[in-house]
Amino acid sequence: MLRDLSQADWTRREGLVLLTAALGSENIRWVGGAVRDGLLGVAVADVDCACRLMPAEVIAACGRAGIRTVPTGIDHGTVTAILKDGPVEVTTLRRDVATDGRRATIAFAQDWAEDAARRDFTINALYAHPETLEIADWFGGLEDLAARRVRFIGEARQRIAEDHLRILRYYRFQTRFGAELDPEAEDACAGLAHTLKGLSRERIAAELLALLALPDPHPTIARMRARGVLPVILPEACPPQVAALARLVTAEAEQGIAPDPVRRLAALLPPLPDIAETVAARLRLSKAQRARLVAAAERTAQDAADPRALAYRLTPPVATDRLLLGGGDAGAIAGWSVPVFPLKGGAIVARGVTAGPHVARILQTVEARWVAEGFPDAARIDALLAEALAQAGP
Incomplete structure (x- = not known):
């Protein structure tokens, strides 16, 4: 009502x-x-x-x-x-x-x-x-x-012919407000899907990301794929990737993570950085969006082994993307503040090490141990430094 x-x-x-x-x-x-x-x-x-x-x-x-x-x-x-x-x-x-x-x-x-x-x-x-x-x-x-019905004013094919972007707008509005499908609109969008090729990439990207930002776009994306609309704008999104989007939407909901359209776009692509780069360029994504898409495509099975180490290395947003996309638990980094590695090169020089590449190598060794041990306190850092200096020798 x-x-x-x-x-x-x-x-x-x-x-x-x-x-x-x-x-x-x-x-x-x-x-x-x-x-x-x-x-x-x-x-x-x-x-x-x-x-x-x-x-x-x-x-x-x-x-x-x-x-x-x-x-x-x-x-x-x-x-x-x-x-x-x-x-x-x-x-x-x-x-x-x-x-x-x-x-x-x-x-x-x-x-x-x-x-x-x-x-x-x-x-x-x-x-x-x-x-x-x-x-x-x-x-x-x-x-x-x-009735929660999204219906074109007048004849659907004519309205789409006037503005091809209305195809994607229909799917977005149907996802947001629709409970029942309008057969005329569905057939018109499928029949005129090829006209999307004439639109600017920026307009397509804006509508696609707006659709992916909605609570559960998977049924619509699956329908767009089945009706031949999605392959026109995102041919990389094959059935396994559409299924991956469904899993991601479920994982976001179960783990209390807010939906993110770039993360969901990553789910629709094979986990290959070259493809992510190609899609980002084609859709004219921003530099920040491109970087996230590529980072998500670089996900590996080892990401879930230590979520906080991953977040330390890649930033929490990127780690969250990779954990959710890989089936991991992003809860370990939810609300977690990335600590700052407190050891500086000067402290190593003060221990008698000559400034230069050797100092950098010791810093890297201690930092790697510190991360692997779960970011222990200053006392443990001192002990790790002592061990690294003893191993390095005079």
């Missing part, structure tokens, strides 16, 4: 009251994710606003009300109002003039239903009056939301 939108905390934000007064309640409607999630009782961070005023009029009206604006997407009619309880994107009503599957040429409009018709799914085309919170629904979005 859907909630009354008045129960949603975000509807009582002071900034929204100020924005409504500035632009006029007859000119704006809250729309999209905030409305959808508010009806579901899900926490809302960002609020979007559809507006009948032109961008220049929005900027002027906000200026008169003392609200600072940023022209974040002015060419497409979007102005961001900076409010103390969070920014709000204000977008002038639009209609599509032409689309090519990657981008749309738009024209500004005045009709709420016309603006709603260009949105992707019925559950994303719900508009709320800023004062009464009455919902305007032209395409059965409320019924679909109550």
